[in-house]
Amino acid sequence: xxxxxxxxxxxxxxxxxxxxxxxxxxxxxxxxxxxxxxxxxxxxxxxxxxxxxxxxxxxxxxxxxxxxxxxxxxxxxxxxxxxxxxxxxxxxxxxxxxxxxxxxxxxxxxxxxxxxxxxxxxxxxxxxxxxxxxxxxxxxxxxxxxxxxxxxxxxxxxxxxxxxxxxxxxxxxxxxxxxxxxxxxxxxxxxxxxxxxxxxxxxxxxxxxxxxxxxxxxxxxxxxxxxxxxxxxxxxxxxxxxxxxxxxxxxxxxxxx
Numbered sequence: 001x002x003x004x005x006x007x008x009x010x011x012x013x014x015x016x017x018x019x020x021x022x023x024x025x026x027x028x029x030x031x032x033x034x035x036x037x038x039x040x041x042x043x044x045x046x047x048x049x050x051x052x053x054x055x056x057x058x059x060x061x062x063x064x065x066x067x068x069x070x071x072x073x074x075x076x077x078x079x080x081x082x083x084x085x086x087x088x089x090x091x092x093x094x095x096x097x098x099x100x101x102x103x104x105x106x107x108x109x110x111x112x113x114x115x116x117x118x119x120x121x122x123x124x125x126x127x128x129x130x131x132x133x134x135x136x137x138x139x140x141x142x143x144x145x146x147x148x149x150x151x152x153x154x155x156x157x158x159x160x161x162x163x164x165x166x167x168x169x170x171x172x173x174x175x176x177x178x179x180x181x182x183x184x185x186x187x188x189x190x191x192x193x194x195x196x197x198x199x200x201x202x203x204x205x206x207x208x209x210x211x212x213x214x215x216x217x218x219x220x221x222x223x224x225x226x227x228x229x230x231x232x233x234x235x236x237x238x239x240x241x242x243x244x245x246x247x248x249x250x251x252x253x254x255x256x257x
Contacts (some may be wrong), residue, residue: 010226020051023250028072028228066092068140128165129157149257168212175218183225206240222249
């Protein structure tokens, strides 16, 4: 069984409405798996725990996965804070190793595309994403996390690289977290490196029709536009109401497999 708690679901540029428990309050994207593994922890995760009155939420965290170096996905200060009083392991592109070298309680492990890493009994496979950073040589990763059940974490990225798609046709995850950074807009420049809702719907269909998704697979859309004052959650939910296997994530949403 996998439990996945969404600590943040926003895209670059967080939106802060008055109610911190609202489905439209957007922290930077981060996911907590089985209370032991965190993907892309940022400073927002500590405010999340405080707002939801979840004291000690990160006490068991021992392992951190980093997708890439963009602001909102990679925070040295958050990693340092997580490692206070304990040792943690950080897995990321080899280009980021030097950024963490001065934290004595952090052990850095470089990861490489499609090279499995065993983390707490899970087979974690870094998959390259259709996304770029300003760091030469950095690979932006999505993550396949497999055990009795399997989860694919697909933030950031527009559509999907063919090599990752071909890997998934053999892996067949039980759930997918997919990017919808373009929101419900028909087209915007970010559609070259993020999905809009139409692209996310089509990607879901491609994964299902190709057999890359396990039977009965669940889909969660995250990395949600956070620059609007209107209810983006309500807008996106209306756009998938015909797809019962698709949910729109929000800060605090939990996925169980």
